[in-house]
Each structure stands twice: as structure tokens, then as C-alpha cells.
């Protein structure tokens with residue numbers, strides 16, 4: 001094989017690899033699903049303790065009606081049909097996408113103790129997003145047990161700074177959320193991610209008697 005023929009053969013080989021790669025990508029990406037919005041495009045305030053209807057009686061905290069509220073947030077997904085070679089009509093069953101699970105990971109952004117964040121949480125869901133559609137689902141962001149952790153209790157109204165607690169204080173955090181799902185009719189999982197600012201504090205809404 002002379003030099004020119006060898007170069008031509010190498011060029012053909014590279015071209016074949018490139019075409020093969022493109023075909024593989026189009027096979028794997030008939031739809032592009034994104035997180036269009038999370039918590040209606042707003043940061044989330046997490047109340048670590050709900051004081052109920054009565055905050056104080058006779059100058060003392062009235063705790064019998066206090067309770068912890070779990071936090072749920074809306075997440076909107078958008079499924080955009082996508083491929084460059086194979087034509088798939090919007091609305092075709094193969095383009096529908098099913099969100100099946102998610103993971104919430106936390107980090108402090110206020111310079112505070114980086115270990116004082118909620119533990120990583122894995123949730124399951126089943127949110128089907130038809131092709132060329134927006135769908136909003138709800139996910140559990142902060143489970144009950146998180147607000148029972150000592151560092152969370154330290155910032156509720158029962159633990160003021162004057163008594164050795166940290167109230168009023170707040171923890172500024174970011175929740176990094178990864179969703180996984182797959183096209184309906186396939187098993188190949190795809191991740192998509194979003195982040196949300198979450199501030200933990202105690203919202204005391206009633207003045208002392």
C-alpha cells in the first residue's frame with residue numbers, strides 16, 4: 001500500500017468511527033428532558049418547627065400544639081423531542097420519559113459547620129413526561145426525621161441563645177438534586193440535575209402574651 005492509499009484508508013476509518021458515534025448518540029437521545037423549574041423558581045424556606053396556634057401561655061412556651069411539617073416542593077420537567085437522524089414524531093410513545101427516582105444531597109453555603117446538613121436522601125417517584133410537554137410533580141425535600149436532629153432543634157424557638165441554644169439563627173444550604181429516569185419502553189437510565197437554595201430557620205409568627 002503506497003503512502004497516499006494508506007492515508008485515504010485511515011481517513012475512511014476515522015470517518016466510519018465518527019458516523020458510528022453519531023448514530024449511537026441518536027439512538028440514545030430521542031428526547032431531552034430537563035428540570036424546567038423547581039419550587040416555582042423560588043428559594044425554599046424550611047420551618048424547623050411549627051408552633052401551632054399558641055406560642056406562649058403565661059410567658060412560657062406552649063408546646064402541646066407544636067408540630068413538625070415535612071417539606072414538599074413542586075418540580076416541573078420538560079421533555080423536548082430530539083434527534084438528528086431518526087425522525088420521531090412528538091407524542092410518539094418512544095419519546096415519553098418516566099422519572100423514577102431522585103437523590104437530594106446537601107451543602108452549607110454560609111460558612112457554617114459543613115457536617116451540620118441533612119443526610120443524603122433517596123426518594124422514589126413515577127412522573128411520566130410526555131413528549132413535547134411540561135409536567136409538574138411533587139417530591140419530598142425534607143423528611144420529618146431531619147428536623148428532629150439536634151442541630152436542627154438548636155435553632156427552634158425553644159432553644160434561644162440566652163439559654164445556650166442558637167435561636168434565632170438559620171442555616172443557609174443548597175440542595176443538589178439528581179433525578180433519574182428512562183424513556184418509556186427502554187431501560188437505559190438518564191440523570192438530570194437541579195439545585196435549590198434552602199434556608200432552615202424557625203418562623204415564629206405570634207408575639208409573646
Ligand SMILES: [Ca+2]
Pocket residue numbers: 050051052053054055056062063064065066
Ligand atoms: Ca405552640
